[in-house]
Amino acid sequence: MATSAALITGASSGIGYELAKIFARNKQNVILVARSEKKLQEIARELEKSYGITATVIAKDVSKLSAVQEMYDAVQQAGIRVEYLVNNAGFGDFGFFTETSWEKELEMINLNMTSLTALTKLFAKDMVARKSGKIMNVASTASFQPGPLMAVYYATKSYVLSFSEAISNELKDKGVTVTALCPGPTESGFQSAAAMEDSKLVKGKKMPTSKDVAEYGYKAMMSGKVVAVHGAMNKLMAQSVRYTPRAVVRSLVRAMSERTH
Numbered sequence: 001m002a003t004s005a006a007l008i009t010g011a012s013s014g015i016g017y018e019l020a021k022i023f024a025r026n027k028q029n030v031i032l033v034a035r036s037e038k039k040l041q042e043i044a045r046e047l048e049k050s051y052g053i054t055a056t057v058i059a060k061d062v063s064k065l066s067a068v069q070e071m072y073d074a075v076q077q078a079g080i081r082v083e084y085l086v087n088n089a090g091f092g093d094f095g096f097f098t099e100t101s102w103e104k105e106l107e108m109i110n111l112n113m114t115s116l117t118a119l120t121k122l123f124a125k126d127m128v129a130r131k132s133g134k135i136m137n138v139a140s141t142a143s144f145q146p147g148p149l150m151a152v153y154y155a156t157k158s159y160v161l162s163f164s165e166a167i168s169n170e171l172k173d174k175g176v177t178v179t180a181l182c183p184g185p186t187e188s189g190f191q192s193a194a195a196m197e198d199s200k201l202v203k204g205k206k207m208p209t210s211k212d213v214a215e216y217g218y219k220a221m222m223s224g225k226v227v228a229v230h231g232a233m234n235k236l237m238a239q240s241v242r243y244t245p246r247a248v249v250r251s252l253v254r255a256m257s258e259r260t261h
Contacts, residue, residue: 010089018214
């Protein structure tokens with residue numbers, strides 16, 4: 001009989017790493033996916049020693065579509081049943097659309113949307129066949145509105161939310177739940193990767209830790225919550241966008257995102 005595990009992309013740091021620890025703490029085997037094999041091996045040893053579980057390392061660049069099929073094949077060959085799929089890997093970019101790097105944006109689209117969808121397709125089919133499984137796609141509070149100065153990133157996260165809600169409806173009678181986790185700005189490596197440390201969204205702000213967000217996300221996933229917005233203020237803002245004229249929303253997001261001078 002296949003052993004079960006939680007597969008987590010972007011597991012080498014931030015929310016992904018914290019989620020891996022939570023699954024391991026709850027005696028669930030984990031499959032750790034990220035680009036850095038050395039870092040993943042260190043985490044795998046740490047989790048196995050601390051929690052007595054099995055941690056499998058798959059070092060892949062998930063932004064490459066070929067890597068998605070390779071990951072799936074590796075899991076099948078290892079005889080592991082993915083009971084929990086966490087699509088956490090993703091990144092953003094900051095700046096005017098006409099001035100940002102197309103190569104970086106294409107990689108972002110591939111990682112945040114295309115690979116996430118492909119992984120979900122592959123593993124959801126298996127979950128439906130056995131009538132059990134849980135999927136969590138890490139979206140963002142950016143999912144709820146357009147984002148001037150981070151136009152492509154906000155658009156990719158809108159896709160993740162819409163896609164997750166739709167398939168959660170399709171799969172709800174098949175024993176499979178889908179959760180879209182929507183954190184706001186979080187203490188992680190995201191801001192530096194997106195070159196937005198000087199943005200008003202994050203500079204000088206007290207942000208929740210990756211651990212806080214991961215704990216919330218894990219509980220939401222286990223309870224089958226479809227849209228899980230972390231933090232009271234974030235929930236309020238996500239709701240208020242629905243009743244605010246879109247022109248006002250665009251202007252507000254722009255003002256909140258601009259660099260401090």
